[in-house]
Every structure is written in structure tokens, then in C-alpha cells.
Amino acid sequence: MAWTEHDVVRSELRWAAAVSGFVVIIFGLTLFAALALHRNPPSNLERIDPKTLHLTGEFTEPNLGTRVETNGRVTVRMVATQFAFVPQCIVVPEAQEVTLRMSSADVIHGILVTGTNVNTMVVPGYVSQVHTVFQRGGDLLMPCHEFCGFGHSQMYARVRVVPRDQFRPDAQGRVSCGP
Amino acid sequence: MVRNRNLVLAHLWLAFAVFALAAILGVWQMWVRSPLHAPYADPENYFRSVTAHGTAMAYVLTTLFVMGYGYFVAESSLERRLPWQGAAWAGYMLAVVGTVMAVVTVLSGNASVLYTFYPPLTGSPFYYIGLVLVVAGSWVWCAVMFVAMAQWKRENPGVAVPLAMFATVANAVMWAWTTVGVAAELLFQVIPAAFGWTETIDVGMSRTLFSWTLHAIVYFWLFPAYIAFYTMAPAAAGGRLYSETMGRLSFILLLLYSLPVGLHHLFMDPEQSTGFKFLQSFLTALVTVPTLLTVFTISASFEIAGRLNGGTGLFGWIAKLPWHRPMVLATGLAFFMLWFGGGGGLINMSYGMNAMVHNTSWVTAHFHLIFGGTVVIMYFAIAYEIWPVLVGRSPDAVNLAYQRRQLWLWAVGMMVMTLPWHWLGLNGQWRRVAHFDYSDPLIAWWGPWVVVSLIGGVMLLASAFLFVWNLLRLHARRVPAEVVPVGMRYAQPLYPILRIPAALNGFGLWNALLLLLMVAAYAWPIAQFIAYPSPGTIVHHLDRAG
Amino acid sequence: MSDIPASAENRWRAWSILAVIGAIIIGGGLGFLVVPLVQGAAGGVDAYTAICRAFGILPGSPARPTPPSQANPYPVTQVAWTEATINAIYGADRSTGAALAAQRCIACHTVEGNTPDPTIPRNAGQSRFAIYKQLHDYRSGARKNETMTPLVADLDDKAIVDLAAYYGRLVRGAIDPLRGGPFVGVEIENLVANGDIARNLPPCVSCHGVKAGGPIETPTLTSQYPQYIEAQLKAFASGERHNDIYHRMRSVASKLTPSEMQLLAIYYSGK
Numbered sequence: 001m002a003w004t005e006h007d008v009v010r011s012e013l014r015w016a017a018a019v020s021g022f023v024v025i026i027f028g029l030t031l032f033a034a035l036a037l038h039r040n041p042p043s044n045l046e047r048i049d050p051k052t053l054h055l056t057g058e059f060t061e062p063n064l065g066t067r068v069e070t071n072g073r074v075t076v077r078m079v080a081t082q083f084a085f086v087p088q089c090i091v092v093p094e095a096q097e098v099t100l101r102m103s104s105a106d107v108i109h110g111i112l113v114t115g116t117n118v119n120t121m122v123v124p125g126y127v128s129q130v131h132t133v134f135q136r137g138g139d140l141l142m143p144c145h146e147f148c149g150f151g152h153s154q155m156y157a158r159v160r161v162v163p164r165d166q167f168r169p170d171a172q173g174r175v176s177c178g179p
Numbered sequence: 180m181v182r183n184r185n186l187v188l189a190h191l192w193l194a195f196a197v198f199a200l201a202a203i204l205g206v207w208q209m210w211v212r213s214p215l216h217a218p219y220a221d222p223e224n225y226f227r228s229v230t231a232h233g234t235a236m237a238y239v240l241t242t243l244f245v246m247g248y249g250y251f252v253a254e255s256s257l258e259r260r261l262p263w264q265g266a267a268w269a270g271y272m273l274a275v276v277g278t279v280m281a282v283v284t285v286l287s288g289n290a291s292v293l294y295t296f297y298p299p300l301t302g303s304p305f306y307y308i309g310l311v312l313v314v315a316g317s318w319v320w321c322a323v324m325f326v327a328m329a330q331w332k333r334e335n336p337g338v339a340v341p342l343a344m345f346a347t348v349a350n351a352v353m354w355a356w357t358t359v360g361v362a363a364e365l366l367f368q369v370i371p372a373a374f375g376w377t378e379t380i381d382v383g384m385s386r387t388l389f390s391w392t393l394h395a396i397v398y399f400w401l402f403p404a405y406i407a408f409y410t411m412a413p414a415a416a417g418g419r420l421y422s423e424t425m426g427r428l429s430f431i432l433l434l435l436y437s438l439p440v441g442l443h444h445l446f447m448d449p450e451q452s453t454g455f456k457f458l459q460s461f462l463t464a465l466v467t468v469p470t471l472l473t474v475f476t477i478s479a480s481f482e483i484a485g486r487l488n489g490g491t492g493l494f495g496w497i498a499k500l501p502w503h504r505p506m507v508l509a510t511g512l513a514f515f516m517l518w519f520g521g522g523g524g525l526i527n528m529s530y531g532m533n534a535m536v537h538n539t540s541w542v543t544a545h546f547h548l549i550f551g552g553t554v555v556i557m558y559f560a561i562a563y564e565i566w567p568v569l570v571g572r573s574p575d576a577v578n579l580a581y582q583r584r585q586l587w588l589w590a591v592g593m594m595v596m597t598l599p600w601h602w603l604g605l606n607g608q609w610r611r612v613a614h615f616d617y618s619d620p621l622i623a624w625w626g627p628w629v630v631v632s633l634i635g636g637v638m639l640l641a642s643a644f645l646f647v648w649n650l651l652r653l654h655a656r657r658v659p660a661e662v663v664p665v666g667m668r669y670a671q672p673l674y675p676i677l678r679i680p681a682a683l684n685g686f687g688l689w690n691a692l693l694l695l696l697m698v699a700a701y702a703w704p705i706a707q708f709i710a711y712p713s714p715g716t717i718v719h720h721l722d723r724a725g
Numbered sequence: 726m727s728d729i730p731a732s733a734e735n736r737w738r739a740w741s742i743l744a745v746i747g748a749i750i751i752g753g754g755l756g757f758l759v760v761p762l763v764q765g766a767a768g769g770v771d772a773y774t775a776i777c778r779a780f781g782i783l784p785g786s787p788a789r790p791t792p793p794s795q796a797n798p799y800p801v802t803q804v805a806w807t808e809a810t811i812n813a814i815y816g817a818d819r820s821t822g823a824a825l826a827a828q829r830c831i832a833c834h835t836v837e838g839n840t841p842d843p844t845i846p847r848n849a850g851q852s853r854f855a856i857y858k859q860l861h862d863y864r865s866g867a868r869k870n871e872t873m874t875p876l877v878a879d880l881d882d883k884a885i886v887d888l889a890a891y892y893g894r895l896v897r898g899a900i901d902p903l904r905g906g907p908f909v910g911v912e913i914e915n916l917v918a919n920g921d922i923a924r925n926l927p928p929c930v931s932c933h934g935v936k937a938g939g940p941i942e943t944p945t946l947t948s949q950y951p952q953y954i955e956a957q958l959k960a961f962a963s964g965e966r967h968n969d970i971y972h973r974m975r976s977v978a979s980k981l982t983p984s985e986m987q988l989l990a991i992y993y994s995g996k
Contacts, residue, residue, distance in 0.1 A: 005674040012425045012476065019471040026525055027464040030457075033531050034760045038767055038788045040453045041446045041530045046784040046791075049714035051379075052805045054970050058796035061971065073792055081971045082939050083927035088976060099792050105971055106940065107719055108297050108382065110447070110538050114607035114621065117534040119447055124299065124382050124716040126449040131789070141621055145538035145609035147293050149300065149719070149938055150222040151927025153613040154920045221918040222928060223936075288936060300938050337729075378808045435745065452781025457756030458749075465748060616922040678729040682737035692745045699749045707781055717806050720897065721938035 042120040042130050050124035053079065053105050066090050068173040074098045080109035080122045080144065083151030089158045089177035093167035094137045100130045110146035113159055121146060134161040180666055181254045183261050184569045189271055190247025191562065194240045195647055197278070201235035202643040204228045209596075209633045214617045214626040225613035226291040233294030234285060234310075236551075239278050241400045242313055244558055245354075246274070246320040248403050249347045251565055253327045255667040256341040256410075262326045270319030277312025280305050289722035293611065295389070296369065298380045303722035304373035307365045314358050324351040332685070339679040342423055343410040343669055346430045350402035352686050353395050353434045356693060360391025360441070372718045379715030383450035384708035390441035391701060394463075398437040400550060404557035405430070408477045408510060411564055413670035415506035418484025421476050423672035427683045429469035429476070434689060436466035439700030443528055447537045455704050456530075462700065463528045470521060474514065481510075483673065505582040509560030512590040513553045519594075520549030523601065541604025544597040551639075552593040556586060559646055568667060572656040581649055588642035596635025599628040761787035802867040802968045804858045806941050813886050814853050815895070822891030825884055829876050830892075838892045843950040853893035855944035859968075860885045867968040897941050907995045909988040916985065917992065924980045929989070932973070940973060951990035958986040 033039040053059045059079050065087050066076045076098060079086045092098050102111065104124040112119040115136070120128045134140075144155040160177060169175050181187070210217040211225050254261050261267060283305075284290045290302030328340060328348045340348075364385050372380045409426045413419055420426065442459040445451050485496025502508050523545040526532045536542060563582050567573045574582065603625050608615075617626045682688050757779050765775030768789040775787035785791040804810075826834075834840050838849030848856060862868040864877045864885070877885070908914075920928035932939030933946055946954060960966035961978035969975055981989070 003673070008422050008673060009424075011479070012422050012472070015475045016468070016472060019468055019475075022471075023464050023467055026529065027461065030460060030530050031755065031760075034457070035763050038764045039531060040764070040786055040788055041456055041534065042449060043451060043453045043456060043781075043786065044449045044784060045452055045778070045781055046449070047711065047713065050716050051714065051807050055800045055803065055805055056798045058794045058798075060796075060798040060800050062799040063796040069793070071793075075792060075794075077796070079971055081973065083931055084925065084972065084976045086971045086976075088925055101794070106717070107299050107938075108386075112538065112607065112609060117531070119534045119537045121445075121448045121538075123386070123449055125713050126383065128449045129786075141607070141619075143609045143612075145611075147226070147297070147300075147611040149721075149931055150226060150291075150934070151920065151931030151939075152611060153222060153615075154922045154925060154927040154931075156925065222920075222931065223918075223934070291936070378811050452779055453787060454753075454757040454761065454779035455781060457760060457779075458752040461752030461755065462748065614919065614922055618923055678733075680729050680734050680737045682734070682741060688738055688741060692741060696745060696749065699753065703781065715808065717808075717811070717941060719938035719941075721936050723936065 042128055044127055044129040046127040046129070047125060048103055048127050050103070050105055053103055058101070059103055061086065066092060066175045068169045068175070070173070076100045078102045078157070079105055080111070080148075081105040082107060082149050083144075083155045085111075085142065085144070085155070085157035087157070087176065089160065091160045091162055091167065091175045091177055092134055093164050094134055094161050096164060096167075097131060097133050100128075100132065102128045107148045108146050109144045109148045109155075111142050111157075112145050114141045114143075116140065118142075119145075134159075137161045137163055180258065181251060181568055183250060183254060183264060183267070186261070186264070186267055186271065187247045187251045187565075188569055190243045190250070190274075193275065193278070194243035194247065195562070195650065197235045197243075197282075198240040199643050199647050201232045201240070202640050204232040204235075206633070206636045206640045208232065209629070209636045211613055212615065213629040213633050214615075215630065215633070220613070222613045223288065223291065226293065226611075227285060227288050229611065230291050230293050231282065231285045234281055237294050237396075238281075238310060238313060242317050243274060243278075245350065245399060245403055246270070246317060248406075248561060248565075249320060249324055249351070251569075251667075252343045252347045252406070253324060255565075255568070256343040256669060257327060257331045258666065259327070259331060261323065262330055263323050266319050267323050270316040270323070272316070273319065274313045274316030277309040277314075277316065280309030280312065282309075284309065284722075291721055297389075298369055298372065298382055298385045299716045299718045301369060301373045301380075301718050301720055301722075304370050307370050307373060311362065311365055311370075314362060317354060318358070321351040321355050324348050337679070339423075339676045340684055341410075341669065342420075342426055342672075343406050345427060345684070346402060346406045346409070349430045349434045349686065350399060350406075352690065353402075353437060354399050356438055356697070357392045357395035357399065360388045360393075361396075364388035373720075373722075375720075378718060380718055381708055381713040382716045383448075383713060384705070386445060386448060387442075387451065387701075387704055387708070390444045391438075391705075392441070393444045394441045395437040397546075397550060398433055401554050402430075402433070403561060404513065404554045405433075405473060407506070407557050407561050407564075408473060408513075410669045411561070411667075412477060412506055412510040413480040413484065414668050415504045415564070416481050416484035416500055416510075418480055418482075418487055418670075420670045420672040421479035421483065423674075423676055424683065425472055425476050426672075429472045431683070431689055432469035432472075433466065434686075435693060435696060436462050436469075438693060439696040440466060442700070442704065443533075446530060446533050451704055455700070459700055460528060460530065462696070467521075467525065467528075470517075474517070477510070477514070480670070481507075503579070503583065505563045505579065505586060506560045508583055509556050509586050512586060513556050516548055516552035516556070516590065516593060519598075519601075520545060520553055524549065536604055538610050539604035540600050540608040540610060543610055544600035544604055547600070548593060548597040552590065552597070556589055556593075559586060559589065562646075562650060565667065566650060566653050570654050572653050574653060575656075578649065578652055578656075581645065581652075585642050585645040585649055588638055588645065592635045592638030592642055594635070595638060596632045599631045603628055764788035800867075802858070802862050802970060803865040804861050804867075804942070804970075806854075810857075811854075811941070813882070814857055814889065817853070817886045817890030819887065819890045821884075822887035822889070825880075825888050826891050830888070833872070834892070840950075843952040844956065845950075846953045847949055848892035850894045850896075850948075851892060851945050852896040852943065853889045854897055854942050856889040856893045857885060858942040860888060862968040868966060896945060897943075907991060909992045913985065913988045913992055916989070921980075926977060926980055940970070942970075946993040947995075949994060951987075951994040954990035954993055955986050958990065959983075962986075 064077050102122045104122045109122040140159040142157040211220040284303045290306035292302040440459045440463040443463050485499045488499040490496025490499035761775035761779035777783040778787040863873045917929045920926045932943045958978045961974040
């Protein structure tokens with residue numbers, strides 16, 4: 001086995017090419033998701049004042065929860081605060097697009113919904129927005145997944161995914177988990 | 180001839196002492212999270228412990244180790260006394276004072292903000308000032324490294340700087356660049372808020388500034404391990420470094436592409452745009468390349484050693500490697516863990532998959548495996564390798580056996596702890612939680628796996644204690660080695676670089692390109708907070724009632 | 726030792742610069758131009774908006790139009806913790822507050838704030854921020870009480886701030902009750918320190934502890950009359966009292982059993 005310097009360089013370059021190709025493929029998946037599936041990470045950049053979140057605008061208490069807008073869209077508005085989500089239980093329809101809009105009244109929180117790829121930080125000063133379709137029915141867990149203080153471990157909401165025929169909005173278009 | 184042995188030992192002992200104590204906290208934390216009943220397990224204690232463990236492992240163990248090892252490399256590879264020794268000791272004292280300040284404030288319950296300290300949760304200003312002092316001490320280290328290399332180059336014009344020193348200075352350059360983010364966040368935002376000089380804080384800006392530091396800091400931790408891979412492991416294996424040029428290139432690529440990628444920690448954040456997340460995701464893909472190059476180059480170096488030792492066939496040389504040497508064993512174990520940890524990293528960097536794992540236990544398991552596993556096992560190996568030079572004592576066969584056992588225990592314990600942890604994260608187990616509701620059917624099946632992780636953690640604790648014990652044994656050996664090693668035997672490249680281009684021997688070009696990269700990647704993501712000032716979020720103080 | 730030819734040096738420099746600029750152009754070109762243009766075209770967002778959103782100059786996603794938000798505001802309190810409000814409280818005039826209190830408050834709350842009537846809350850040493858919020862809520866109608874509402878109806882903001890300063894201590898958050906309190910059972914102590922995860926209940930100390938870093942208007946509970954605490958818990962549970970921002974107390978109180986409310990009140994009343 002005689003490895004000349006030329007052999008060394010050539011083998012390294014071959015490996016570098018192979019490795020770069022591998023990385024390109026992996027990155028290509030992200031590009032595919034962006035271009036073909038039009039998927040982006042949640043980057044809403046919509047600014048809002050956390051100090052007056054409860055006073056004005058769409059995140060005052062009676063507006064929170066699931067609502068079917070007049071144009072038929074299903075929008076869920078939630079607020080994250082120390083140490084509960086408001087509301088603590090939401091109802092969403094199965095197999096229909098849902099827009100989740102969330103903001104924080106105080107510190108950094110975050111959510112994921114178990115069994116789905118809904119995952120976003122909830123940062124005070126911003127409205128986080130996620131569009132998703134819940135493919136399967138059932139009760140899902142929406143824990144707060146970023147440290148927000150000593151009550152962080154007990155902070156979660158429940159997401160009830162119901163079949164379309166059981167998803168019945170009231171006169172104002174609202175659907176809630178009930179008492 | 181390493182003259183400043185006490186300087187090096189001071190740094191390393193502080194690092195390892197803090198490490199061993201923090202390991203105890205880690206085990207207790209895993210116990211609290213499990214279905215087993217742990218003592219003192221309320222949230223205040225738990226988050227105090229998480230802050231202490233994180234601060235110790237991520238800021239103290241790492242910075243002090245890198246500094247101490249850097250001083251060692253500067254003297255041993257350049258074969259030259261360290262310049263500015265007084266400054267080096269002053270830097271150490273800064274780090275000691277800073278460590279004490281930070282640790283005392285955390286343990287007294289005044290800074291349970293976690294080592295990522297995301298505002299508006301704000302602890303005692305002295306916690307942050309303590310960290311700033313540690314960083315200030317490390318900046319002194321950076322200056323000493325720059326001066327040492329500059330002086331050597333003046334005395335040896337046109338000669339290639341020894342690879343170990345070149346990489347160490349690359350690390351210092353990277354550290355200087357990356358600490359700007361967290362220093363800006365602390366000095367301009369968090370410390371004023373902690374003192375009460377301002378009632379509100381711009382949370383988006385602070386998260387972004389912190390993200391600037393967040394990726395390159397892990398490469399700062401990683402560089403010593405890679406320096407050992409390139410400059411110590413091939414020699415320990417009895418071979419040669421396959422390609423020194425690729426080694427230099429890898430370190431340069433790590434320097435360039437570990438910095439402008441911090442937004443990949445903010446993929447799920449609403450305050451940054453898709454375009455910048457995409458650009459930094461692309462640059463993150465590029466930073467995987469030097470690690471993959473390293474795997475090839477070091478494997479090839481080991482193949483040389485194996486074949487020189489009589490190995491034949493496609494894989495027969497592997498068995499012929501001197502696995503009884505701790506440095507060789509550690510490298511093998513590190514590479515094994517690198518497959519899992521590195522693979523996890525590739526998943527984290529891909530948006531869609533990141534959405535599945537963000538802020539779940541997957542993330543915690545990932546960095547314990549890749550840092551606690553691959554990198555820290557090399558810290559152990561480096562310590563075992565340089566301790567004889569530092570204390571003038573060589574290990575005997577019994578010492579070496581215990582060193583090997585300690586390394587195996589660490590690797591096995593790390594796999595036992597982190598593999599179930601990854602799996603639970605993938606199933607939605609979220610992070611930074613003191614208690615899980617194991618009575619909930621969705622969660623109940625996690626319990627046994629958390630206990631498995633706890634067992635792994637106990638193994639790691641035993642290994643940590645054994646590591647400290649092994650070092651103490653070397654200090655205590657009565658009989659000095661007959662041949663006291665006076666310097667390090669660094670690995671020789673297969674083909675030494677006879678004519679070194681300036682690009683591979685200095686950092687002028689790379690600093691300029693880094694400036695370009697950082698401006699492209701971070702200028703607007705930070706400037707947007709100044710262009711569109713945030714209404715501000717009220718500060719929440721965790722160190723006082725008023 | 727050796728001189729490397731300038732052409733080799735330049736080659737290294739040139740390739741490096743090219744590679745880095747290339748990386749920026751490819752990554753940036755894809756992320757700021759190609760992806761938003763493709764996504765915008767498919768999602769009904771015009772090119773200019775899509776690219777501005779990709780840069781982060783405009784809010785929203787480059788892939789779809791921002792959904793309209795139809796909502797009217799219905800606040801439960803008028804208090805907003807702005808920097809101005811907080812600084813006003815820090816700069817309050819206690820002597821003015823004392824004069825006001827002498828006219829309106831001491832009949833029920835006494836001069837020191839240690840009321841004899843257990844249904845009237847003790848104010849002594851209470852958080853100024855907590856007192857401010859309650860007075861403000863009485864005035865705005867967010868919280869209703871037959872006695873309090875008429876008494877504060879004509880007070881201006883400065884008067885409320887000064888009154889809060891007179892009775893209150895400058896405390897954001899409460900005194901830690903774990904340092905005292907009569908023993909009312911392990912379950913209650915567990916509830917205070919650990920909450921109850923099955924019921925979605927955070928620990929009481931996570932807001933009412935001294936270093937909790939919880940909401941700024943959190944009142945001090947220690948040494949408060951148990952009858953008063955219990956009455957407030959019941960009022961929150963039924964929704965009769967609803968001036969807590971974002972259900973912070975309603976969502977907690979509604980999950981407690983009557984026995985727990987009683988025992989918690991006793992626990993917190995201890996000194």
C-alpha cells in the first residue's frame with residue numbers, strides 16, 4: 001500500500017464530495033418542503049404589546065377559544081400566562097384546517113401538541129401563528145414546553161379533536177369544551 | 180517543556196471539581212423526574228438545581244477546561260514559555276471570582292432562571308455579573324493565545340504553526356466572536372433589568388442576541404476534542420495524521436460556519452423571518468461538513484496505525500489498534516457516540532423534523548449525548564494524556580486499567596441515559612419539567628424509561644467520581660516515573676506541509692470573511708429590533724419580592 | 726523557511742472568498758427570493774409582499790395571506806402594568822396617602838391596616854402593586870363591592886397610587902408562606918409547594934412565593950384573615966369575582982374542593 005501525497009489529497013476530496021452530496025440531499029428535503037409543500041417554520045413576526053394584551057384587541061378574554069369566522073375559517077385564539085393557558089381546553093375539528101393564534105401576557109412560553117407537528121414558541125411581544133390540520137380524532141395534550149417559572153410543570157392545555165359532525169359552533173361561531 | 184504547569188492545573192482542577200459536584204445534581208434531577216419519590220423534590224429546588232447544573236456544565240467546566248488546555252497547548256506545541264503570564268493568572272482569578280458569584284447566587288435561590296436565562300425572567304444581577312467575569316477571564320485567555328501565536332510566527336517566519344496551536348487559536352477567534360452576543364444581551368439588557376434600572380425588556384432582541392452565542396459556544400466546547408482527534412489520537416494509536424491540510428481546513432470551516440447559524444435555535448420563534456431562518460439553515464448544513472471530514476481523516480489516520488501494527492483486510496486493522504491506550508479507546512467511543520449525536524443534530528437542523536423535537540426531551544438527550552458524550556469523554560482522555568506532563572508522574576498498569584474502566588462506564592452510561600431520553604422526546608415528552616403526571620394514560624408508559632435514564636445517570640456519576648479519583652491517584656503516586664515526560668508527543672502528519680499558504684497559517688482572511696457572513700446572517704435580524712422598537716415586556720424578578 | 730508563490734496564496738484567497746460569497750448567495754437567494762416567490766405565487770401573496778415577509782420587514786408568512794382577525798375587546802380590568810404605572814407606584818407619596826386614608830379608610834381598615842373585622846382584609850404590609858390594582862378595579866367596576874365601590878369612585882390615579890403606598894409595602898409578590906403557617910396536613914403543604922398536575926394546578930408558591938417571579942399584582946397572603954381568603958377563593962371559583970387577569974385565580978380556585986379552600990386559608994393566615 002503506497003499512499004502518495006496525491007493519493008491522500010484525492011481520497012480526501014472524494015470523501016468531501018460524497019459528504020457534501022449527502023448534506024445537499026438532506027438540505028434538499030427542507031427545500032422540497034418549502035417549494036413543493038409550501039411549509040415554513042412559524043415566523044409570524046406580528047408584533048403586539050403584552051402589557052395591554054388583556055385590554056384591547058383580539059386577545060381579550062371573551063375572544064379566546066375556538067371560533068368559526070364568518071368566512072368559514074376555524075381560528076383558535078389562546079393566551080399563555082403564568083401558569084395556565086386560556087382556555088385550558090379547546091375543541092377543534094378533524095381533517096379541517098385550523099389556525100392557531102397565540103400570545104403571551106408575561107414571560108416566554110411555548111407549546112407543542114402531542115402526536116402532531118404543531119410546535120411554536122410563544123414570546124411576549126409577538127403573535128405566534130400556526131396553520132395545521134388535525135388528522136386524527138381524540139384528546140391531545142398541549143403542554144407548555146419552555147420554562148416559564150415554578151409552575152411550568154403543571155401548565156398544559158387539552159386539545160379535543162372531534163369529528164366534523166360533532167363540531168357545532170354556537171350563534172357567535174364559538175365552540176368550547178363545555179363546563 | 181511545559182513551564183506553567185500550575186496555571187494549567189488550576190484551571191483544570193476547578194473545571195473538574197465543579198463538574199463532579201454538578202453531576203450529583205444531574206442524577207438528583209433525573210430522580211425527581213422519574214416516578215420514584217425523590218427527596219426535596221419541589222419546583223423551587225428542582226429549578227435551582229437545573230440552573231446550577233447547567234451553569235456549571237455549560238459555562239464553568241467548559242470555559243475553564245478550554246482555557247487550561249489552551250495554555251498547555253501553547254507551551255507544549257510551540258515549545259515556548261507562555262507570554263503575558265501575569266495576565267493569564269489574572270484571567271484565572273476573574274474566572275474564579277465569577278464562578279463563585281454565579282454559584283452562590285444560584286444555590287441561594289436567587290437566580291433560578293436556568294442557564295439559558297431567557298428574560299423577562301430575571302435573577303440576581305450578581306449571577307449575570309459572575310458569568311460576565313468568567314467570560315472576561317476567557318477573553319484574557321484569547322488575548323494570550325493570539326500573542327503567543329503571533330510571537331512564535333515572528334520568530335519562525337514562513338513555518339507552519341503547529342496544528343494544535345493553530346486550532347486552539349481558531350477556537351479563541353471563534354470564542355471572541357461568539358461571546359459578543361451574550362455579552363451584549365447581558366450588559367445592555369439583562370443586567371440593567373436585574374438591577375431595576377429599567378422595568379421592561381425587549382424579549383425578541385435578547386433571544387436573538389443569545390442565539391448568536393448559542394451555536395458557536397458548543398463548538399468552543401468541541402474544539403479540544405477535535406484537537407485531540409487530530410494531534411493526539413493518531414500518535415497514541417501509533418500512526419500518523421492522514422492529512423494535516425484537511426485538518427486545518429476543517430478547523431477553518433468550523434470557525435466560519437459555526438457562527439452565522441444561531442437562528443437555528445429560533446426556528447420555532449415568531450420574531451425572526453423565514454428568509455433568515457432559511458439562510459442560516461443552509462449555513463448550518465455547511466457546518467456539518469467539517470465534522471464529516473474529520474471522521475474520515477481520523478479514521479484514515481487510525482487505519483494507518485492499524486496496518487502498521489499488522490492489520491490486514493478491509494476491517495482487520497481495527498482490531499490491531501492499541502485499544503488499551505485511553506486516548507485510543509476514548510476516540511473510538513467518541514466516534515461511536517458521534518454517529519448518534521451527530522445524526523440527531525442533522526435532524527434538529529431540518530425545519531420539519533425540528534418541529535417534532537423542539538423543546539422536547541430529544542433536545543436535552545441530544546446535547547447530553549453529543550457534548551456530555553463525544554466531547555467530554557475526550558476531555559477525560561486529554562486529561563489522562565497530559566496529567567503525566569503536569570505532575571511528573573506516569574500511570575502504572577493499574578491506573579491505566581481504571582482509566583479505561585472509567586471511559587467505558589462513561590460511554591455506556593451515556594448511551595443508557597440518552598437513548599430512551601431521545602425516544603421519549605420523540606413521543607412528545609417536553610422539557611424543563613419537575614413532575615410528570617404518571618397517572619395520565621398518555622404519559623404513564625414514560626415512567627420506566629425515565630428510570631432507565633436514571634440508571635444511566637447513576638453510571639455517569641460513578642464514572643465522574645472515578646475520573647477525579649484517577650487524577651488524584653496520579654498526583655499521589657510516590658514514585659516519579661523514571662522517564663518523566665517533559666513535553667507532549669504530538670502526532671506527525673503523513674506528509675508535512677512544507678510550504679504553508681498564509682490562509683492556512685493565520686486568521687486575517689477568515690476574520691474578514693466572518694465579518695461578511697455575520698453581517699449577512701445577523702445584521703437585519705438584530706437591527707429589526709432597533710428599527711421597530713418593541714413595546715417591551717415587564718421584567719419578572721426571581722431574586723426578590725420588590 | 727519557505728516561500729510559497731504568490732499565485733498559490735492568491736488561489737487560496739480567491740477560492741475562499743468565492744466559496745463564502747457563493748454560500749451566502751445560494752442560501753440567501755433561495756431563502757429570500759426563490760422560496761417566497763414560489764410560495765407566494767401558490768398561496769396568493771404578491772411577490773413584493775412575499776419577499777418583504779421573507780426578510781422580516783413585513784409581518785406574516787410568505788406562503789399565505791394573513792387571516793383577518795375579527796374580534797372586539799372585552800377587558801376584565803383596566804389596569805395595565807406599563808413602565809409609567811410601575812414608576813408611579815415607586816414614586817408614590819405616602820403622606821398624601823395617609824391623609825386620604827384618614828378620611829376614607831381607617832374606619833374599617835384602621836390606621837395600621839390591621840382590621841378587627843375578619844371579613845375585611847388586612848392591608849398592613851400588603852404589596853403596593855396588589856392594593857393599587859384592587860383599588861383601580863373597584864373604581865372601574867372590574868371588581869364590585871358595596872362598601873368599596875362608592876368610596877373610590879371619585880379618586881384619581883395619583884390618589885390611588887398614594888393610598889396604595891400608605892398601607893402597602895413595596896413588594897412585587899408575596900412573602901413565602903413555607904416559612905410558617907399552622908400545620909393543616911401534608912396534602913395542603915403538597916398543594917402549596919407542588920400543586921396538582923392532574924388537576925392542572927400550579928403550586929401556590931409559583932406565584933405567591935417571594936422569589937417566584939410571578940405576576941406583579943400577586944398579593945401577600947401570609948397573615949391575611951382566613952375568612953377573607955376563603956371568601957375570595959369561593960368568589961373566584963364561582964366567577965363572581967373576575968378581575969384576575971387571564972383567569973389566573975379563577976382557573977385555580979375552580980379546581981379546589983371546599984375543604985381545601987378552608988385549609989389553605991388557615992395555612993396562609995399563620996404568621
